[in-house]
Amino acid sequence: MSASPDPKSNLRKGRLIAAAAAAACLAMLGLSFAAVPLYRMFCAATGYGGTTQVARTAPANAGKRELTVRFDANVAPGLNWSFEPETTQINLRTGQTATVYFKIVNRSDKPVSAIAGYNVGPDSAGLYFSKISCFCFNEMTLAGHETAELPVVFFLDPALEAEKSLADVDTIVLSYTLFGQKPKGKLAAGESPSGKTGKPL
Numbered sequence: 001m002s003a004s005p006d007p008k009s010n011l012r013k014g015r016l017i018a019a020a021a022a023a024a025c026l027a028m029l030g031l032s033f034a035a036v037p038l039y040r041m042f043c044a045a046t047g048y049g050g051t052t053q054v055a056r057t058a059p060a061n062a063g064k065r066e067l068t069v070r071f072d073a074n075v076a077p078g079l080n081w082s083f084e085p086e087t088t089q090i091n092l093r094t095g096q097t098a099t100v101y102f103k104i105v106n107r108s109d110k111p112v113s114a115i116a117g118y119n120v121g122p123d124s125a126g127l128y129f130s131k132i133s134c135f136c137f138n139e140m141t142l143a144g145h146e147t148a149e150l151p152v153v154f155f156l157d158p159a160l161e162a163e164k165s166l167a168d169v170d171t172i173v174l175s176y177t178l179f180g181q182k183p184k185g186k187l188a189a190g191e192s193p194s195g196k197t198g199k200p201l
Contacts, residue, residue, distance in 0.1 A: 063094030
C-alpha cells in the first residue's frame with residue numbers, strides 16, 4: 001500500500017516552481033529592456049544594418065580611393081515637413097571630410113518636433129562611414145513655417161579600402177527619414193524610428 005503524498009512536500013515543490021517561474025519572467029523582462037540599448041551598441045561597434053560611426057576628428061591623411069556618396073531624404077507619414085539635401089551626391093576620397101546641408105521646412109502652422117532616423121547602404125559601408133557632426137544626433141523643433149539648413153559633417157574611413165565586400169562598390173547612399181515627435185520626446189503615434197531607415201543615434 002503506497003504512502004499518501006505529503007501535503008507539505010507538495011506545497012514546497014509548488015512554491016519552488018512558482019519562484020522559478022517568477023524569476024524567469026523577471027529575467028525575460030530585464031532582457032527585453034536591455035535589448036534595445038545592447039542592440040544599438042552592437043550596431044555602433046560593428047556598423048551592422050548600415051549603422052554609421054561617430055568620430056571626433058577626421059584622419060590625418062586622406063586615402064587613395066574616391067567614391068560617390070548619394071543623399072536621400074524622406075519624411076514619415078503624418079509629418080507635414082519638407083526635407084531635401086542641398087545636393088544629391090558628391091565625390092569624396094576616403095579620409096577627406098565633407099559637409100553637406102539639408103534644408104527642412106515645417107509646413108504646418110504650429111511648432112513641431114522631429115528626429116532623423118538614418119542608414120547607410122550598402123550595410124557593410126556603415127562601419128566606415130563616420131559622422132563628426134549631424135543634425136540626427138538631436139531632436140529638432142521648428143516653429144510654424146520655419147525653415148532651417150542643417151549640416152552633416154562626415155568622412156569615409158580609409159580602412160574601407162581593405163574591405164573586400166566593398167571592393168566593387170563605387171557608390172554609398174546616406175539615407176535619412178524624419179519622424180514626428182510628441183512633446184517630451186515621445187514618438188508620434190504610428191511612427192517608430194527603428195530598423196534600417198530610422199535608427200536614432
